[in-house]
Amino acid sequence: MPELPEVEVIKIFLENKLLNQKIVSLDILNTKSFIGDPKDITNQTIIKFSRIGKQLSIYLSNGKILLVHLKMTGQLILNPLSSKGVPEGRGILMGHPTKINSMPNNSTRIIFKFKKYILYFNDQRKFGWVQIFTPESLKMFQKNLGHDILDDKFTPNYLYSQLQRSSRPVKSVLLDQNFFAGIGNIYANDALFLSKIHPSVSANQITKIQSKIIHKNLIVIMQQSILAGGSTMKDNKYIRPDGSFGNNQFFFRVYQRSGQSCLVCQTKIKRIVVGGRGTFFCPQCQPAL
DNA sequence: TGCCCCCTGCAG
DNA sequence: CTGCAGGGGGCA
Numbered sequence: 001m002p003e004l005p006e007v008e009v010i011k012i013f014l015e016n017k018l019l020n021q022k023i024v025s026l027d028i029l030n031t032k033s034f035i036g037d038p039k040d041i042t043n044q045t046i047i048k049f050s051r052i053g054k055q056l057s058i059y060l061s062n063g064k065i066l067l068v069h070l071k072m073t074g075q076l077i078l079n080p081l082s083s084k085g086v087p088e089g090r091g092i093l094m095g096h097p098t099k100i101n102s103m104p105n106n107s108t109r110i111i112f113k114f115k116k117y118i119l120y121f122n123d124q125r126k127f128g129w130v131q132i133f134t135p136e137s138l139k140m141f142q143k144n145l146g147h148d149i150l151d152d153k154f155t156p157n158y159l160y161s162q163l164q165r166s167s168r169p170v171k172s173v174l175l176d177q178n179f180f181a182g183i184g185n186i187y188a189n190d191a192l193f194l195s196k197i198h199p200s201v202s203a204n205q206i207t208k209i210q211s212k213i214i215h216k217n218l219i220v221i222m223q224q225s226i227l228a229g230g231s232t233m234k235d236n237k238y239i240r241p242d243g244s245f246g247n248n249q250f251f252f253r254v255y256q257r258s259g260q261s262c263l264v265c266q267t268k269i270k271r272i273v274v275g276g277r278g279t280f281f282c283p284q285c286q287p288a289l
Numbered sequence: 290t291g292c293c294c295c296c297t298g299c300a301g
Numbered sequence: 302c303t304g305c306a307g308g309g310g311g312c313a
Binding site: 032073166167172234 | 295297298
């Protein structure tokens, strides 16, 4: 579910609460969601959070690293514990439109217990996972990842040279984490709209000038979304760790807007399928080559 | 490089 | 009932 901005928002939230906190114990409710020996992380203190693309790494005091991939429906929900050691209920909805219940539910797959917090890894579709790595095995695991969109190494020239490597549709290449880390379906669609490029154009047809434009738009879109707290869709699968909603969904340009009018020219936004994924664009602003 | 699959649930 | 969903691995 979450793309780069959503994972970044989660990372910053958890960093503020869980840095220097010790994992006291964990309960694994779905064995496929956790890869590794839980004993390797119990009684270890979190010393650092970092993120590459959509992957969140949690560094522990014994040198091990917990890597979290939320895939489509993963959530990390943090509940403070009361002085009695039980989760402080946030209330269920309570008529509050910007926050939902963040207590465990039937999609909770892992429960991490800290002294003052409980962290729930929820994942309705069970695609996501948490896995234990060593620095070496993590490096191996991530060796093919492209540069993160917010990394200094993600330059216009890098974008251009990566696009040159493939004749697949530019949108599919933007989504390929081995080319660029962090772009998902929402931001690929919106970035191509802002760049006035049809999603089906071959990646290697993109010019240097167009690459510069895509580069700028990707960064702007990611930063805007982070500031807005990420994109919470109708199903609320992405929420912040405190249960609050992001607001970037109100700023989508074309994503999930098929049939509605283009924000620039009023033409009806079209939906097609590219590389098996729903793809949205303005036929007027993004003409096919 | 493109398809099927992993899963669950919701909307039409 | 079918189609669709913020992802991506495995296989021809």
